[in-house]
Amino acid sequence: MTPDVFAPARLGPITLRNRVIKAATFEGRTPDALATDELIEFHREFAAGGVGMTTVAYCAVSPEGRTDRHQIWMRPEAVPGLRKLTDAVHTEGAAASAQLGHAGPVANAASNRLPAVAPGRLFSPLGMARTIRPDAAEIARIVEAHANAARLAEDAGFDCVEMHFGHNYLISSFLSPLLNRRNDGYGRSLANRARLAREVAAAVHDAVGGRLAITAKLNMDDGVVGGLRPAESVQVARWLEADGTLDALELTAGSSLLNPMYLFTGDAPRREFAAAFPNPLRLGMRAGGRFFLREYPFHEAYLLETAREFRRQLTMPLILLGGITCRETMNLAMTEGFEFVAMARALLREPDLLRRIGADRTTTSKCTHCNKCMPTIYSTTKCVLA
Template sequence: MNHDQGLAAEGEAAFPHLFSPVRLGPMHLRNRVMMPPHNSAIGNLWGTDEDEATRAIAYLESRAKAGVAWVGGVTGRIQNQFIPGFEPSGISAETKGYFRLPYFVDRVQRVTGTLHATGAVVTCQMTMIGGFPHAPSPRLSGPAGNSMPHVLTTREIAWFVREYGYSAEQARRAGLDGIELHVNHDDLLEWFLSPLTNHRADAYGGSLENRARFVVEVLTAIRGAVGGSMAVGVRLNLKEEVPGGYDAAGGIEIAQYLESTGLIDFIHAVVGTPWGNPSYIQPHFFDPGQWSGLAGDLKRAIGLPVVHTGLVDSPETAERILSAGDADVVGMARAHIADGEILLKAREGRTAEIRPCVGGNECINRRYVDGLPFGCAVNPHASNEVEGPWLRSASPRRLLVVGGGPAGLELAALAAESGHRVDLWEAAEEVGGQLRIAAAAPRHERFGRYLDWQRNRLADLGVKIRLHQPATAADVLAEDADAVAVATGASARRPPIDGAHGEAVLEIRDVLSGAAIPGKRVVVVAQDDHMPPLALADHLSSRGHHVRVVYATNGPAQLLGRYIVGVILGRLSAQQVQFRFMEEVTAIGAGTITTRNVYSGVQDRLEDFDSVVLACGGVSESSLFEELRDRRDNVHLLGDAFAPRRLVFATRQAYALAKILQGPAGAGTPGNHKDNQ
């Protein structure tokens, strides 16, 4: 047995269920891991050949080469129907069906041909989101959206059934191995199944058999198109989260009925909503695989194979779910974004090297909330696979990085992986910057684990870290490095509010770090559009403080996004946190806070508090850079020292600068680390 075979045997022994094969109908999997569809945020498969499609395929191929058995990488929107001039709108609005694109078959054959060569199987997921504009009844699925739908007629239902059949034939022609019918997360088909949204009095409403009629007719049309040549399954919510929807027992009843039709080969069991708590893309506030027990209840109630997806963030979590008999296959999406070689590393016994996902949902938030290109907070390589492996520089140099926050850490690691000799100076007693402080908030432990991983990475790369090392311009110039990167972060911002420097006024960093302890009744002044004010409120309220949060905006956390905001707001509501919106704090006095409505100018007062905590972001600390750039060449600024932003901005800036420091494209050879796909 050679060394590689020995490593593989060791890894497979540690994860015996994870690396065992399984069959779902005609579809044979080499292991128990599938990747649910998520690559639309990375690169539009239906975009140009030269750019977005090629980028998406390269991303999928890299994960399949590393061991993913099943790639659910083709999101198949069904052709929509509505009157001329009607304009569906919103994130999930369906217009032109992908299966109707003239190049659908050719484009998907590129995907299947590429991924089949790696040993993976490929499926598509057929979707038609409810309310855009269709529904079974004039009902809404939840309180977060109020656009009333068009109620489908039986003639329109029959049209959709035929469209699903046509789409299935296209999927068969494209060489796909299976079809997953999207019957969850506000899909039109879920709305027909649900007693919350289906109040029809015809053959498509009332009993379970009637509410499932549309789904069964669609499955029948799909089977008519593909026969037994492809696996066919249903992705189903284990339960609905809104009162009036079906519960876990109802979910099992639906699954048993669908199984009884003989039309499906598997059920993909999930939880969550696109807007609520829990989100169907569960963030870091939840435990890994938190709902796998519900999937296990379903598995024990039916005979079909069960797939379960839901914050399966590591090989250990996957093995636990599989070994407990809660699922036959697990879905892992964000874990593969964070580390494209997660399965390879597990199989080779290198689990300590796996880059951990922090569960902040930036991977979906950036594209659909910020309107920015895809980005993973912890893995800047993700979506850049088309460019090939990370290169070593043809001209290695000495780099000094000043500042050990997220930007400085990532730059130091990437530069060292390019072959540069790197020194990192950090003024504090440990690296991590503000992220280290944020990790102290409730359910933010994943950020601490990410920092631990970064420290180990830098140690393995031989980066020399000096702690308790503040930097002056003279210090940096005396070091005479070939290049200098200033990542000195940001200091706490105290806004120009009368009384903001009073003794009772504290700052979020001091409170989270434990350096300051507020009184029992706390008012949080929130001037931050993302998580920090809410994390602070969680930190305080979970410790028994009475908390009020004051926002000048018309709602909390404007940039947080629907896939995570409902979770933290649900936690804070349960902990009786109170909110005041559209109010700017203008003065803080002894026992009185004065506010002004930002729209009307009307003043108000808050009383009965012991402490005020400012959650108002930071101010860039760029003075060192300003002093250095006039005195030497090749000095760079990045991270919060340029403009305070989030973790994903810091790591992406580090990646961009590290590419520049590599030298001309193609000048080097592949880097010495394995997480470069």
């Protein structure tokens, strides 16, 4: 029987009022790396708009794990503000998830004033410096940082934690055969490249499993030559399923480091991105933006074709992301065997879209997929057309 997307659903140890999740999108509302009233209102509005759960992004597990210094990193000082946020979301009847992760080579070392971390020594144009290669002790510290961040998320009242295994952030970069050229137990073979993801998932499960729902955002395809492809990603997902450390996987794609538009599809806002960056990145974006921000045509459920193979080979709950904007597409996801759907850009345009779809199934999104919301993460994330 096909589930009703608007009916309550179990996600591990918690129950959501429906099967729609507000996907993580960095909010640009944490100038001091702490929750603000603006961040709280941002998520309260999605909760009031009817989503089953809203995801706070991005909560770094350590200070060098932020993409820049304005992002929250999980420490005791962050808990009171995040508790206000989860209280506000719960008052509106929704659940709250904290996206936990380490940005790895996507981190701006110049902004963080800390070296960025990657599987090996790579030059990062974000911080105009080489990354550092963590040894076994440093990797163990990062694993434990994920577990500690999950405990702090529980203290802050979150119902769920989502681990970031995508977009060539640290764990995704270890999965990538292009970025991970290590010759130790964390490199070369797929089993070794997947080791960090499995260790992090196990540590988080040991810390909060059974009390909080635990999900992971996993790249199906990096979208770059030599990167992680679906055949390898399916095997990683099968290992994670066998480990029993996750309650669901959210399937994603693309590389924030090398090919971000592979996830977003639609228009490539190159001019707006260039204007958001300081020099020399602004000049670099103007000169090479067409290579970095490639255009992929938008269509509803654009990740579904790739995600079907994951659905065929896995029994665990899966969250379908990408081009979910209307009731028809939500129903398609349910028919195809996905337990949840995740939305982002359409909700930026209309935070109450889900409530209106529930009232009138013919409601359509006003999102034009212009993607001009993407560069606003460097100021205050918003739909520029709303």
